[in-house]
Amino acid sequence: KRMAHKVEKTFKFVIVGGGIAGVTCVEQVKIRARTSNPSSFSFVIFEKVSKVLEEFDVEERPSSVLEEKFPNLMVIHSAVKSLHTQSHSVETADGRVFGYEKLCICSGGRPKLLTQENPYVLGIRDTDSAQELQKRLSKAKRIVVVGNGGIALELVYEVEGCEVIWAVKDKAIGNTFFDAGAAQFLIPSLEADKPERAAPCKRPRYTTEEPAAGASQTFTAGLHLGVYLIFSYPAVESAPGSSLGSWPVYIQLTNGKTFGCEFVVSATGVVPNTEPFLHGNNFALADDGGLRVDDHMMTSELDVYAAGDVCTACWEHSPLWQQMRLWTQARQMGWYAGRCMAAHVLSEPIELDFCFELFSHITKFFNYKVVLLGKFNGQGLGPDHELLVRCTKGREYVKVVLSGGRMVGVVLIGETDLEETFENLILNQMDLTPYGEELLNPNIDIEDYFD
Template sequence: MTSSVPADGRIVVVGTGVAGATAAQTLRSEGFSGSIVLVGEESEIPYRRTAVSKGLLSGKSDITRVALKPAAHWPDIDVELLTGTTVVDVDAAARTVTLSDGEHLGYDVLVLATGGRPRTLGPDHPRIHHLRAYRDVPALYERLAAGERLLVVGGGLIGSEVASTARDHSCAVTVLEAQTRPLARLLPEAVGSVVTELHKSAGVDLYTEVTLSTLEADDTGIVAVAADGRRWAADAAVVAIGMDPAIELAERIGARIDGGVVVDEWFRTSVDGVYAIGDVATIPHAALGGWYRCEHWNSALDHGAAVARSILGTGAPFGAVPWSWSQQFGSNIQVAGWPGADDELLVRGDLDGRDFTALCRRDGRLVGAVSIGRPKDIRAVRVLIEHAPFTTDRVLLDPETDLTALSAAARQ
């Protein structure tokens, strides 16, 4: 594969999350000597977004401590960082972007790392919060006081982490989940039951199979009303019901869209000279076929490095197995691959004791794993998913099997 940009060309990266920032960093570290412009609508320099629902919301960290690099790093590597700036239009034929201040920038290559926006519910009211960026943190943090009643709508990763942080601040927390258990679409039932017990043992009032009809707010508080008539009152609410990828720029230039911006294994969109990475990208499923979109921070990091090498002609087709982690109620939950609710489960360790690795099989193939307290297992399973997915149950379930050694052999 040859480079898609001249040595003195310009690459514009839209989005200062970890995907876009890593793309810019890798382009420079891999030897690109042309112009790199990194454009982001947030006023902050690139930071670790995973800290939003953890260290930043808890008050244990601040924005300077979670920066991906110090502010001086970007000019030091000759990356033009434009914060608080939005790309409002793209002309793919002329290869120009229009910025929110009216400036037009030409490009040889455009990388869309536009991420997404949280889905909303209820009116625009200061008692109803959404949590995706640092700007969302201060107002919600003010609500995390002892005795405050917090309603969390959605029991996914963000909702669960918010509930955990709020309980650490002695808030009274109620979680409303539409499915039968938290993370029901992601985790097999036995593992989902462990997460359910994490909530309950921490004092969270968890209600499942809840379909909300209204979420109302006024100066005195909020009221959530379910379709079956049940009602919950609280001082504030956090809506954590997922995100929608920011595909508007891609749509404007006619890129193929299917749940996100469709790319090939090199992160090329259907529009010449335009790439897409991170939460917004729908990528080929190297292991199972088809396509998928991944919203994990570590995957965005991998995308950023991979797209830089693709642009420079030094990369390989992307096929990394995703992984993520979540800190909830004192437990570190790690997930590898693509686990599903209906997968066959092979459990190493003790589910009830919250010391386990649950391996997920689908059609006889290892496709994912969920672990609490065993991070080495997750690193090993990622390799097995890619290189030895048909390892037998006998080997995987044998307590004498060292998964790290097994993965090392599989890699060779």
């Protein structure tokens, strides 16, 4: 297909997307590729830039921060309209065309929404959608949160002065990250008063208003922060102006109950954001819709790489690693993709990065530090694995997954200080059979033991 306009400029490296994967990719390309012609270094298409800090906090920065850091970087504030892999060029939404030698797609994922059409259904994915949610929350009396991943867990804990109906299709909360035991450990955090914030809360923290009459028996007892947890899922939404009452939107659950609310937050995961790269090209896609990448982050199209939520890791995984669409992995993939692009241009060999040896993720849920390592939920291990669990109510939850006497996964909730020791035990695959349950004996200082 002929390009509408001729190529304005060709760059050695083009990175599409200003999220975590894109920014870390840019940084690595810059560090690794000592190009002789600095003006042809790189260009990035994006509308906003996220900068990743070591503790995995994410902060938005203007693109000028990157441009000052890398003088030979050009930032284009426009979305990509089309990609032409044959001619190695991309066209932006404002009609400009740029050529590339190496391209990396870091366009992330978009929220899986319950329905695309309804203005009362909100997806949360980035700071823009979070700000829109904040604006709507300030006036809301009741919302429904649907989903059981990280965003849902954060939302139900953080929302104040507004009733929250939390619809979860699984048998326990947070099953992306936890088993039922860890979920039970966290539930009391929804019941307890939260630690005081630095700034006083302008709206009342608790609500005494009950949900629709006759429905209260479906709620988990004791969640008096105004979070009502229902193990059910939306079937349909009723139209506004329904005979049920005056709420703007109604949601019907698979348990037969219907609730009215101001709006519904759809926090049910993401879909790889592959539009508009597929049209006219021959990308191999994985079952989950992501761009298939090999162990050098290369797609099936020549000179096109991908990193972060848009791609699916299709090399043979380490037995202790799995892909989950998380910020930590977007950062690792972007970093590694940048290194691969530079290595290929410089004809240098490169091996799969060590970060893909062991799955690791650190986050915070319900104000507890949470560390996940390896096959933390026994993923793909079958029935022959065993679990060791230690739980101190309100303080810590420790779960170790053993397979053939060797540690293969860990869930740590609270300030356990065990992550480094357990990470080493997983990596060195030492036979722990002789230690049995003593591994989690609180009277043994395990860090010194395995030092």
